[in-house]
Every structure is written in C-alpha cells, then in structure tokens.
Amino acid sequence: MLRLPTFQLHEPASLKEACALFAEHGAAAKILAGGTDLLPNLKHEIYDVDHVISLAKLPGITGFEMQGHDLVIGALTPLAQVATNPNIQKHAPALAQAASLVAGPQHRQMGTLGGNVMLDTRCQWINQSYFWREALGFCLKKDGTVCHVVEGGKKCVAAASNDTAPALMTLGASLTFVSATGTREIPIEDLWVADGINNKSARPGEILTEIRLPLRDHTHHGAYGKLRERGSIDFPLLGCAVRIDLDDADCVRDAAVSLVALQARPLLIKGVDALLQGLKLGSTELDQAIEAVAQLAHKKCKPLDNIPGDKDYRRRMVPVYVRRTLRAALDGTGPVHHI
C-alpha cells in the first residue's frame, strides 16, 4: 500500500490551541480538515512537513448561520451539506451545484468547504508518487527546477482545481482567517496569487474558519458548469460559475462569471456586468450579450497542459460552458454537467 510519511499529529481541542501550534510550526506543518486533498499529497511526498494539525476535534466551525444579510458557513462544513442545504440552494445555487459536483460522494462527505477553498493546485507533473517525480527529474512545484508545462517556465502554473472557488468568487464571498495574532477577513478574490507552488495569500499560521456570503434581496440566478471526463470522482477539466442578478423589471442588474482549472488562479472575468447590465430576460439583446460574454471568456482564458486533458480542447470548451452555464442559470436548470 502507498503509505503516509511519518509525522507528528496534533489534535488541538480549541481554535486557540490550533493557532498556537500552527504559529509554532509554521511551514513545517499542514492543516488537516477532511483529508481528501492533504492525505494523497502527503502520500505522494509533495510536502516536507513534520507536523500535521488536525482540526477534527475543534468545536463550532461547522454549519450555517445567518448574520444579518450574510450567510456564514463554517469552514469545516462537509461539502455534502453545502450541496444539500436549502438556503444555499436558494440563495447561492452556483455554490450548491459546485459542491455537489466535487469528486465523488464519499469525498463530499469527508471534504469540507474550507478544504476545497484551500485545495492545493494540481498538475499532471506533480500529483504523482515520489518515484514517478524522481524519474521525471522533478518539477518547479517541488524538488525540481524546471517546468514541464511551459518550456523554460520559471513560474509554476499548476492549476487551481477547486470547484467551489469560482462559485464563491461570483458570489462575492469573503473569508475569515484566524491566527495566533488575530483575525483577518479578506474578499476571496484577494486570496489568489498567480503562483502554482502556493496560489494563496494566506500566511503560514492562518487557519480558514468561515466563508461569508452576502445574500442579495433581489432575484438571484446562479449556476455551475463542470467539464470532466467521468460523471463522478474527477477534478474539473474546466469549471465555470455564473451569477446573474435581476431587478424588478427582469433586467440584469449585475452579473459575474468565474472559471477554474485554467492556471494557478481561478479567474473572475472582468467586464461581464457591463455586457449584460440592463438587458431584459428573454430579449434577443440578452442572447447576443451572452454570446459576447462567452467570447470574452474565450479571449481571457488560456488553459495550459498542466492538468490532464488537451489544452486546446479545454480552451475551446470555455465559451461553450460559459454560454451553457449562463443559460442554465437563467433557466434554473443547472448544473451544467454531462450526466
């Protein structure tokens, strides 16, 4: 059997204790939540860590809570609960749909929303055993000096592969990190860094505790589209989340489109709202604008040969999935998934 490396396991009983441990061990420690991302990566010896800080015994960072106009989701809430929560399904359908399509059923029972946000980037040259990576001569992300995706590349381009990230981005979510030195809340857009080695701005010692969604009081439409080979288990070859808010006259008030499984960062497409704003539901203008958004996304998204799946094909699917997901959001038929 492929074995886990040895490590010191910490099981703090309070967030404070967890933060203290993380502050003490910093980069030599990894946070363990659901384990569905961390354990395979540990087995592949992608991290040099001596300490694993398990959040299994922490009370109170699970579940859903309304705080004013915000819905606050505990970071340790299992994805299966996010997918089936009626409030999320109603007010943040893109998130519910994205959560429902993460990996397979067992992963969604174990994996948490916070864990999916903090998912490590993925690449065909890194998510392999130590033996395999050594035979390759390693790569930029770990143990090596060359990139096998971009010839001569000096920056790791492993792909953000978290289904929920684009959904949270379209929803304007913010994230709460707690550390030994205090609490920090950041908009989710600010989390991402264009570096596949670590695509997050969270500092060592910070633990994600809450995901905050501002709920809208006007009509909200959302959907998630996922391209993958199989109907289950697989990471996205392309993920696309959309939000369309309508005003009382059924005209687009605001809209957002975000994609994942491209490069190191999930991408929020700029300029979508300008293309769609003011257009009426069911109008030809809206149809045309949706196509324009699809083409805009196509222009902005350049998948690489990082994750498995032909990059040209994935790029070609960008406008298809953007268009289909926008339509599904308006029609209430999401998610866009081949099954």
Added chain:
Amino acid sequence: MRLLELEINGDRLHVAAPPHWTLLEVLRYELGLTGTKQGCDKGDCGACTVLVDGKPQLSCLMLGSAAQGHAITTIEGLLPAHRAQGGAGADPVQDAFDRCGALQCGFCQPGMMLSAKALLSENPTPTSTDIKHALSGNLCRCTGYTQILEAALLAATKTEEVL
C-alpha cells in the same frame, strides 16, 4: 504510537497504532477486519468505504485517530446487526447482492454495499438514477454495474419488507 479508542461495529475497542496509519490500515492490519479492501491507495476507487456515523467515507483518507468519537461500520458489522434485529440469513443488501450476481470477484463490493446501505437508510425507495449517483464513488471492474443496480433495487424492496 497512540492508543486509539474506536467504536467499530458497535464494539468499543482499544488499539495502539502509529499516528500516520489510516483507519484502513488500523482496520485491516491491527484489528484483522480485512473485509474493508484497499484498491487504489488514495481515495480514487472507493473499495475502502466504511460508514462513519452512517455516512460513506474513505478509510484510506482518514487517519485512524480521526475515527475516534464516531461510530464506524465495516462490512463485517452488517450481518451481526441484522441478526441482532432478529433477522435470518444475511443483511438484505448483502443477500440481494448475492442473489443478483452482483458479486463477481467481490473485491469492490464491501465498499459498494456500504454505500448502498447508507443510501437505503436515507432513501428507502431510490430510483435507478439515485442509486447510480450514490454508488458513483465505488468503482467496480467486473459487473458493468448492471447487476449491482438490480441488487440495490431488490434490497430496497426487501429492506422495506423488513421494516
């Protein structure tokens, strides 16, 4: 080494295991509960599925320690639980899988049956589509899933009869 207190199939057990051992390794190699299978090493196949508080989870991606405080059900737990309720023969899910020919090599089936069990306890009258979705994290290489689907549907009717 740490001493784990685990609740497995209704028994409270104490077992010493290194902290980097997964629940799968603790079950198979410490407790001799080898009915839980290992197929892929890292959460890709579902053969190691056990029920954690009734929900299907992957024991190869769970540290032994993380199982503490939860009720773990392995495939070995179904028959005794069925007997404890006064049932004859095997558990309705196990019996239906056997009857329908769903057990070819049988290797993926402990995990598959536990996923089916979890589904039926939540939804006693699932459709074929429900079953396909619920079992979509358990890979089977022998059956093409057809007889598994038949078995799960049969188990649903039999479970209803029992209840």
Added chain:
Amino acid sequence: MAARDQHGSGAPWGAEFKVVGQPHRKIDGLAKATGSAVYTDDIQLPGMLHAKTLRSPHAHANIVSIDVTKALELEGVHAIITGTDLPINYGVIPWTPDEHALANGKVRFIGDEVAAVAAIDEDTANAALKLIKVEYEVLEAFFDPREALAKTEPAIHEQKPLKDGSSRGNVSKHVKLEFGDVDAALASSDVVVEHDYSFHGTTHAAIEPHCAVGQYSADGLLTVHSSTQITHYVQRALARVLELPEAKVRVIQPFLGGAFGGKSDPFSLEFCVAKLAMITGRPVKMLWTREEVFYAHRGRHPMQLTYRTGANKDGKLTATDAKILIDGGSYSSFGLVTTYYSGQLLTGPVDIPTYRFDSTRVFTNKPPCGPKRGHGSVQPRFAFEIQLDEIAEKLNLDPIELRRRNWQGEQTKTVNGQRITSNGFMQCLDLVEQQSDWKARYGKLPDGRGLGVAGSMYISGTNYPIYPNDMPQAGIQLQVDRSGRVTVFTGGNDIGQGSSSMCAYIVSEELGVDLGDIRVIAADTDLCPVDLGAYSSRVTFMVGNATIDACRKLRKQICTAVAEKWEVEVAAVRLGGGLALCLSDAQKTIPVREAFQWAEARFDTLGSTGSYNTPTLGGDYRGGTIGASPAYSFTAHAAEVTVDRETGRITCEKVWCAHDCGRALNPTLVKGQIEGSVYMGAAEVTMEDHGINRFGLHSGPSLLDYRIPTSLDTPDIEALIVESIDPEGPYGAKEAGEGPLHSVIPAIANAVYDAVGIRLRHLPFTPGKVLAALEEKEAGQPAGTAS
C-alpha cells in the same frame, strides 16, 4: 485424435435439467458479501516480513552497479535481493523466456524491477529502498514502435539472429500467413475499402492490486499464496527460477479481486517473496501499490492496422488483407500468441474466402503488454467491423443484412482451417435487430443520435497448452463421504467469473446433491489436480467437461450400489433433488446421503477423477493450432450513441449484446459476464488510455488518471443470451467472458457514423478528435482523416 472424455450435451438424466440453466447463487457469494472471503492481502502470518520493490527510473539502461550496503544497515531490514540472486530467466511462453524477477544487468522500462527489500514493515522497506544506490548507463529508449522497428540498435533484447543471419532488431515476433489468393480476389472485387486504423493501449485495472505471500518451511517446502489466475504456470516458473523440484512448490490462489488477463503471467513479486522467504526463514508478503500494478500492465497491445477488404455487388466478401504493427512493450509475455491471435481469430462469424495477415510485434521501452480480455483479437475486430460497415454503405446494404449474407454457417471450417461447430450468430443478429428496433430506427434517428452494429467470435479455450504435453488440460477430483457432502477439487482459478460455482452446479445436476452440500477446493497445487488456469476463456468448457467426466464415474458406482440394494436395473435409478429415486417403483426413495453410504459400503471409500483434453484441431501449418478452439462463441452488438456536436462528447446510451454461449449453465452469471464485457469494451472507446508520455513515464498510473467508468458512465446494457447447444461443450456450453467485449467497440464507432456521419478510425475517440472530424466533414474533406 478425438476429444477425450466427452459426454454429449444433453441433461444427465434425460430431457430436463434440474439445476443447470436456472439462476443460482454463487457458492461463495455470501462469503464475499459479508467480508469473510480471504484475499491474498488479507493473509497475516506470524513473523511475516513486508517486501517492497526498487524500480528503474530509466526507460532503457544498463545497470553498472548496485550498492545495498546502507540499506542493509537500516534497522529492521532483513534481506535485500537483486538480479544476481535470481539469475534464471522465465516467461509464460516457454519459447520466449525473456524476463527476470529482478533486472539482470539491464532495465527496459520505467518501473522495471531492480531490487527487493524485506523488512519488518512497509515503512522500513520503503526507507531502505531510498538507501539503495544504483548506477545506470542510460541507453536510447524507444516509445514509438515504428521507430523501434526502423532502428535495430540499441536492441531492447539480445536475440538470436534470423536463419539468414540478419538481426531481429527489436522485432519480438513476426507472423505472415496467407490463405487463398488475396491479391487476385481483391483485384476482381466490385468494391474494396482500404484504411488505416489504430487501437491504443488499455489495461485491466482489476480493483485488487497484485499481492503475494511466500513461506519456506524448514523441510524445504515453498508455499506461495498469490493473486494469480494461473496457479499451475506460477508453480512451474517458481520451480524453474528458484531451482526447486515442482513437487516442493505449492501455489495457492486465495479469493481473487479481478484479473481480466492481468494476472496471467508469473510476476516479479511471486519470485521475490519466495526468495526472500527462503533467505530469511520468515513469511514474506509483497503488496503492490496501484502505481506498480500499472507498471506490471500486460494490458491490451496498441496496434496500428491497415486493412483492405473486398466484396462483390451481391454483398459477398471476397478477401481481407491485414497488415498490423503491434506495440509489445518491453517483454514478450504472451506476445507470440498475441501476434498469431491478431490474425487467426478474425475468420468468423462472417466467411472471408481469402485472407492474409502480416503482423509484427515490436519491443518498445514501455510497460509490457499482454493478454487483456479478448486477447489479441479485439483490435483487428475493431478495424474489420468498421470495414464491413463501409462496405455495406457502398453497396447500399443494411449492415446487418451484409453480415447475414456472409455468415459462415455451422459445422464448417474457416479459411484458416479452424473447425467451427455450433454457431448462433444469426440468432444474435436477429435479437439485437429486434431489441434495438433496428429496422425502424437505423439511419432514421435525429441528427446526433445513431445506431451501429458489429459482430465477432471468440475461443472457448485452445488446444495449445502453452507448453507441449499430452496430459489433460483440465482435471477434477471428487471426494464423497457418508455425510452426503461432495467436495470438488479443481485446479481451475475462480477469478470472480464463478468457475467454482460452475463446478458445483454440474455436481448438483449429476449427483442430485443440494448445492449447499457441495464444497469446492480450487487453485491449490498441493490439493487440486492440474488445470492450466483462467485464460483464453477455457474454464467453463474444459473444467466443466472434466467435472461431468468425474461425476459420471462416481454416479455409476452410486447407482450400481443403489440398484443392487433395490434389486432393480441400474438404469432405473435417478439422483436428483437430494434424493435417489427408482423410476420403476415410486416407493423406493432415499436421501442421496444414504445412497452414498450404500455405495461406500459396496465400493469402499468413494472418489473419482475426471479430465478433459481437446481433440486435434487447427490448420496444418506452422501456427495453425494457435487459436484453434474446440468451440467458438459468437456475439452481435447494437449500440446507440449520442454525439454532442458542440462539445464533441460521445455518449454511449445503450448497448444490446446478444451472445451465443452455448448452453447458459447459470444465466445470471452469463449475463454478468456479458455486462462486464460490454462495460469494459465501451470504456476503451472514449475513456481509458494507458498512455506513456514523452519521457517514457506512464501518463497517470492511478485510478484517478486512468479513468475507468463509474456507475454514471456506463451505458444501459441489455444482455441477450443465445444458446446454440455445442456438441462438445459441457451440456453444450461455450465461453461467455471475453467474446462479448469485442464488437461493442466497432458497434459504437459505426453508431457514431450513423449519428453524425464521421468515420472515426483511431481510438480513443476523444471529444477533440470528434470535433476535428466534424470540422473536416463540414469543410468537405473526406470523413475520418482525423487522427
């Protein structure tokens, strides 16, 4: 020579079968269902050590030196072996013994085995692997078979030169056979289709990884438990490599978690656990990781195929000419047979009047290919059945009708000299035509939806026993005692297909014993008579016949004893339903247990043996016996697909598979084989790809990246059983485990053509290829030029 030990295809007690032909549970189903079935990795022995393998990071290299000093010093390490400890070569085919348990001075693919460590646990063994220092001299590696064929140096294997003195280069096997005048027939044909096709590599991906446990007793008996489907050949190979008498080697196959051909070679781990157990005096287990299973491979050979097929206006085929380049990977494995099968198994169910094939298997520096379900014949079938579709289109014939017009018939001989006995192909065609509502729907479905058909045949074992000998291919022993219990001893490997249950059904039918009173002890070379193993779809046919043979001998004794007691004719005694009955006197009825007691009293301790061997079969030419089977199964598939023109995704919605398995001994198990075959074949079309990347590394040796279908990705499958009772099969049975895979692949290809008008000839059919082909079609280029 006539087939030995045959008993006809009828029911043992007259017209009616009591057990056979009905659905029954498997004898080991509940053991599997409750988790009590013991598979190899479930075995824990006192003092057992755990072993791990060091593998080559180079695709092609000479080993300059290996230094294990540091690794041996690690606490908990008990032994380390390298190629010099196991210097004797082996190979499942005795003519091509080009493997070593651990590299003998040279490595030939990334993942090739170099050293093995036995330690107190896996972690310690893994730590030791990292301390072994190997110095390599890296050689040029070949990943493309065309390149390996063109360049003879560096040769991947040292081989004897050809008879004319020229080098074999990297050619593993070349077979060219011609039957009739193909060129003349093609020249005079009304239509000829000619195209290139390619079939990619795929693998078995049984969910149980390979595992072996070795024990060596103080008195020199070696016992190896292994997840193998060929106990007998493993025993022979272990004896050879470890230089032990075969009588000192015991191989046991515990419950097996799937095989599909992937466990039909002797593997490095079996030799390593044996040698390490001999060195350390302790039991040793080795369990391969999933990644290592991908390196062990022995999966479907990638093939590049060029086919020409001719026909006349009346729809009658005239000739087929095939040229095939086979990518063998780094070792021979079954490759000699593969090369023959790539040509020999195409000559039914449609008659090919003249036929030529020219197949070349080439070594490359990739994981070795071998036998995967439908060994060697799935790839040619793909090309040929697409050609039939094209011919039908050219002649404006329905593709089912084309196949009907060319059906070879029953009790006939193929162009390459294979004897055909029963042949239910026409009923197979009828059934899929009917069930798919073909006439109303083929060619008439809306754009993006289509139907396709294809047919095939496969062997029920062959008369080629791998190593030449005149002994039976299958043997059975029965042991019966006064309790009423019958124990069957069979060397047959139950790999999940249910062969042990099959034996029990036959014993129950023959001796009237309840299924619950029958035990089957299988695949233990110390306890069971020799059987050659679970490959080539031979088990039901051969082991089944041997079981009937053993039963008939025992039945004679039992009936004689009962007849004597009752003072009636032996022919008046019947065994069935747990009873012995008298036909002439309804009052005379006893439990079968009592009948056994009478027989035991009359004849002493009861038991019998049975065996089966094939008749002399095959064409009278070199290689004519390879692929010669005592009976062939026949299959027709109809597939319905949808093609999304925008995403290029092909979805196989439904497959109707009609399979002629002779008599279905247990229809539940036959359906399971059909469904499993269809699922596995369909996945090869769009999903699975055993790819090797530009570095020679497996592109994704995991069940995440090698994507086998989930329950959501599998088409609806309608399994239809056709029973052409075979005169020589056990009660008329033939194979069901491999045939039903073949033609699902071209049926899907043909359905794609019906759906969107593109001819895809190069597997796998990725969405990108579909989109490219659709664009070519739009642009007016000839369909199907996309690669």
